[in-house]
Amino acid sequence: MHGLDDIDRKIIAAVQSDGRITVNEIAARVGLSASPCARRVRMLEEAGVIKGYTAVIDQKKVGLPISAFASIKLERQREEDLDRFAAAVARWPEVVDCYLMTGQRDYLMRVVVQDLEAYERFLKDKLTRLDGVASIETSFALVQIKRSEVLPL
Structure with missing residues (x-):
C-alpha cells in the first residue's frame, strides 16, 4: 500500500x-x-501497513542488558539453506532482530541476553549447532545511542 x-x-x-x-x-x-x-x-x-501494537520495554530493567550483534556467514546460500536458517532463528527468543544482508556476511542479528555466559550458551547450544553456518563474528554494544520503531514518513 x-x-x-x-x-x-x-x-x-x-x-x-x-x-x-x-x-x-x-x-x-x-x-x-x-x-x-x-x-x-x-x-x-x-493492508498490513500497521502490523500490530506493542510496548517498548527497557531491556536493562528486565534483566537483559547485553546486546550482541552477530554476523553470520553460511557455507552455501542456496534457498533451502537460507530457509532452514530463517526457520531456526524464528524459534530463538534471544534473537530480536535478524537481517539477510549483502556483502561479506549473510546475516546480521541482534541477540539480547542477561550476561556473557548466556550469550556463550546461545552460541554453543543454538547457533553453532545449526547446519550450514560457516563462521560467526560477534560485536557487543557498549551504549545504545538511538533505537526507534518510528519510520521517517
Missing part, C-alpha cells in the same frame, strides 16, 4: 508515537471525525 495520503501518514505518525492512542485522539490530530478515522485505521491494519 504505497498510495498513502497525508491523512494516512498523520494516522501512522500518531500510532507510532503512542500505540495506546484512542481513535478519538487520532481523529482530533488528523482532522477527521471518529468513524471515518476508525475506518482508515482498520484499512491500514488490514
Whole structure:
C-alpha cells in the first residue's frame, strides 16, 4: 500500500508515537471525525501497513542488558539453506532482530541476553549447532545511542 495520503501518514505518525492512542485522539490530530478515522485505521491494519501494537520495554530493567550483534556467514546460500536458517532463528527468543544482508556476511542479528555466559550458551547450544553456518563474528554494544520503531514518513 504505497498510495498513502497525508491523512494516512498523520494516522501512522500518531500510532507510532503512542500505540495506546484512542481513535478519538487520532481523529482530533488528523482532522477527521471518529468513524471515518476508525475506518482508515482498520484499512491500514488490514493492508498490513500497521502490523500490530506493542510496548517498548527497557531491556536493562528486565534483566537483559547485553546486546550482541552477530554476523553470520553460511557455507552455501542456496534457498533451502537460507530457509532452514530463517526457520531456526524464528524459534530463538534471544534473537530480536535478524537481517539477510549483502556483502561479506549473510546475516546480521541482534541477540539480547542477561550476561556473557548466556550469550556463550546461545552460541554453543543454538547457533553453532545449526547446519550450514560457516563462521560467526560477534560485536557487543557498549551504549545504545538511538533505537526507534518510528519510520521517517
